[in-house]
Amino acid sequence: MKKLVSFGFTVGLFLLLGGCYSASSSSSSTSSEAKKQEIAISLPTQLSTLDTTQTTDKNTFTIAQQIFEGLYRFDDDSNPVPGLAKSVDVSADGKTYTFHLRDNLKWSNGTALTAADFVFAWKRLVDPATQGPNAYLLDSVVNSYDVRTAAKPVSELGISAPDDQTFVVKLAQAQPSFLSVVSIAWLAPQNEAYVTEQGDDYGKTSENLIYSGPFALEDWNQTGDDWTLVKNKNYYDAKEVKLATIHGSTVKEENTGINLYQSGEMDLTRISGQYVQQYSSEKGFVSHNDVANYFLDFNKKAGTALANVHLRKAIALAIDKTSLANDVLNDGSKALNGLIPANLYANPDTKEDFRNYSGSYNTYDLTEAKKEWQQAQADLGDSVKVDLLVSDDDNGKKISEYIQSQLQDNLSGLTITITPQPKNNVNQSRRDKNYELSLSGWIAGSSDLDSYFNLYKTGSAYNYGAYDNDEYTTLVEKARTTDANDPDKQFADYKQAEAILLEKDAAQVPLYQSASNYLINPKIKGIAYHLYGDYFNLRGAYVE
Numbered sequence: 316m317k318k319l320v321s322f323g324f325t326v327g328l329f330l331l332l333g334g335c336y337s338a339s340s341s342s343s344s345t346s347s348e349a350k351k352q353e354i355a356i357s358l359p360t361q362l363s364t365l366d367t368t369q370t371t372d373k374n375t376f377t378i379a380q381q382i383f384e385g386l387y388r389f390d391d392d393s394n395p396v397p398g399l400a401k402s403v404d405v406s407a408d409g410k411t412y413t414f415h416l417r418d419n420l421k422w423s424n425g426t427a428l429t430a431a432d433f434v435f436a437w438k439r440l441v442d443p444a445t446q447g448p449n450a451y452l453l454d455s456v457v458n459s460y461d462v463r464t465a466a467k468p469v470s471e472l473g474i475s476a477p478d479d480q481t482f483v484v485k486l487a488q489a490q491p492s493f494l495s496v497v498s499i500a501w502l503a504p505q506n507e508a509y510v511t512e513q514g515d516d517y518g519k520t521s522e523n524l525i526y527s528g529p530f531a532l533e534d535w536n537q538t539g540d541d542w543t544l545v546k547n548k549n550y551y552d553a554k555e556v557k558l559a560t561i562h563g564s565t566v567k568e569e570n571t572g573i574n575l576y577q578s579g580e581m582d583l584t585r586i587s588g589q590y591v592q593q594y595s596s597e598k599g600f601v602s603h604n605d606v607a608n609y610f611l612d613f614n615k616k617a618g619t620a621l622a623n624v625h626l627r628k629a630i631a632l633a634i635d636k637t638s639l640a641n642d643v644l645n646d647g648s649k650a651l652n653g654l655i656p657a658n659l660y661a662n663p664d665t666k667e668d669f670r671n672y673s674g675s676y677n678t679y680d681l682t683e684a685k686k687e688w689q690q691a692q693a694d695l696g697d698s699v700k701v702d703l704l705v706s707d708d709d710n711g712k713k714i715s716e717y718i719q720s721q722l723q724d725n726l727s728g729l730t731i732t733i734t735p736q737p738k739n740n741v742n743q744s745r746r747d748k749n750y751e752l753s754l755s756g757w758i759a760g761s762s763d764l765d766s767y768f769n770l771y772k773t774g775s776a777y778n779y780g781a782y783d784n785d786e787y788t789t790l791v792e793k794a795r796t797t798d799a800n801d802p803d804k805q806f807a808d809y810k811q812a813e814a815i816l817l818e819k820d821a822a823q824v825p826l827y828q829s830a831s832n833y834l835i836n837p838k839i840k841g842i843a844y845h846l847y848g849d850y851f852n853l854r855g856a857y858v859e
Contacts, residue, residue, distance in 0.1 A: 351858070354858060357581055359374065359566065360708070361537070361739060363537065366517055367501050372739070373850060382524075382530050382531060386498075395497075410486045416429070418480070420551055422525045425549060426506060431507070433474070439505060440501070441453055451769050452766070456485065458472055491663070498761070531546075569584075572584030587646045599834045603830065605831055610826050612752070613822065615822070621701065630684075630726075636650035647830030648830050649828045650828075652676055653675060654823065654825060655764060656759070658846070676814065684725060692728065699729050701751050704753040706736065707737055712735065718754070760847055768791045771816055773788045784820060840858075
């Protein structure tokens with residue numbers, strides 16, 4: 316199979332150009348590895364930009380992690396290990412990281428990859444002129460916050476490249492999760508000459524990118540459903556990369572992916588809900604818990620209904636999350652009653668997971684929900700209409716219909732109108748603040764607690780719903796800075812902030828912690844399932 320081309324949204328058939336490829340019948344081999352290292356995989360949504368300073372959604376990051384590598388990467392157990400850097404020296408106070416790059420590193424086009432490429436990429440991430448939504452990730456770097464808020468010039472960012480193989484990072488305060496943060500593609504290098512030459516086209520097609528990771532991307536543009544990964548021959552550890560070609564496509568309808576999988580035309584496809592129960596006994600069924608929070612987010616714009624805290628609390632208390640997870644999703648997802656999902660971060664001294672430490676907020680309570688609804692009605696009137704923005708995939712449909720039913724049945728007089736959009740459009744509508752209530756998700760990019768709390772800080776690029784609470788922001792900053800090296804104090808700060816966010820202000824309604832389920836050709840071995848960054852990683856994968 317040279318390429319998968321979508322044909323018709325009703326039946327979801329695919330034309331297979333140049334013949335049909337099936338890993339299960341690709342070739343015979345006398346060794347443990349098949350001679351033809353070629354597979355076909357699918358993702359449920361199109362890829363967005365592959366400019367790593369701008370990418371935000373995990374489907375795109377799943378591919379970004381295959382084609383871009385940074386200073387460190389994750390091993391199969393999600394531990395940070397050396398990537399483009401062969402080693403790092405950390406100062407005794409934990410504030411200076413000196414990374415030593417490997418010898419003779421090259422980009423996929425043969426250009427030398429040097430420490431200057433990290434300096435350029437990191438500055439580009441925080442520079443107000445080119446800033447990406449994940450710029451906050453470098454707030455612990457000296458002067459980074461002042462740079463991204465235009466209080467200081469980008470030249471004062473606390474990073475440097477004394478020579479081609481040395482990259483130095485100075486932190487304002489120690490950050491125990493720093494190596495985890497730099498293991499994600501958003502802090503991968505970028506070549507200044509190449510990015511400048513591409514201009515506004517950089518990251519928009521595979522023809523406008525060069526790659527530092529185990530694979531290179533071909534045949535992709537932002538509006539296309541198909542793409543190809545090929546082995547990057549200039550990758551420093553190319554001998555460990557077994558797969559030669561990965562054919563990728565967007566398959567929104569799970570039933571289509573299943574049909575392609577069963578016919579041998581697809582080797583990896585994502586499934587959920589009823590399909591999990593139906594295919595869980597299959598040899599190719601794979602399930603993994605995500606470190607993720609799927610939630611309802613309110614646009615709290617002044618003068619709108621959702622600016623009313625009693626309405627938000629009524630909504631938060633009126634949804635039976637356990638039934639949502641167990642009966643509607645029924646795919647391994649778990650009800651979640653906190654901003655932070657389980658298994659993100661544990662106190663290194665007590666080993667207690669933060670979710671267990673902080674407790675539960677806004678659990679289902681119909682009596683309290685109706686009390687809050689009556690107070691909201693006193694302010695807003697007996698009838699209130701709210702628009703719910705959701706993605707147009709299977710999960711978006713069934714979750715939104717469940718929420719609509721719960722809220723309209725439990726809060727008489729509240730009308731929920733569902734507005735489905737393609738997932739990338741949903742993300743843009745949220746960025747544009749063009750929504751009232753949205754079904755959203757945040758999947759851990761690293762083990763850093765601040766990556767979740769940052770969503771609601773005053774001035775955060777991700778604070779789409781205009782939440783503004785000085786006490787919350789102060790506590791989050793204290794946890795990130797002053798108390799960063801005292802786990803007990805940091806946990807106490809974050810717990811207090813979580814209580815303000817969810818219990819006092821009901822700025823978000825956590826719904827569930829998701830699970831990822833796949834049908835994967837049993838002949839494919841060596842796939843890694845990281846807790847952070849990507850859904851799956853194919854660096855060490857091969858066809859048996």
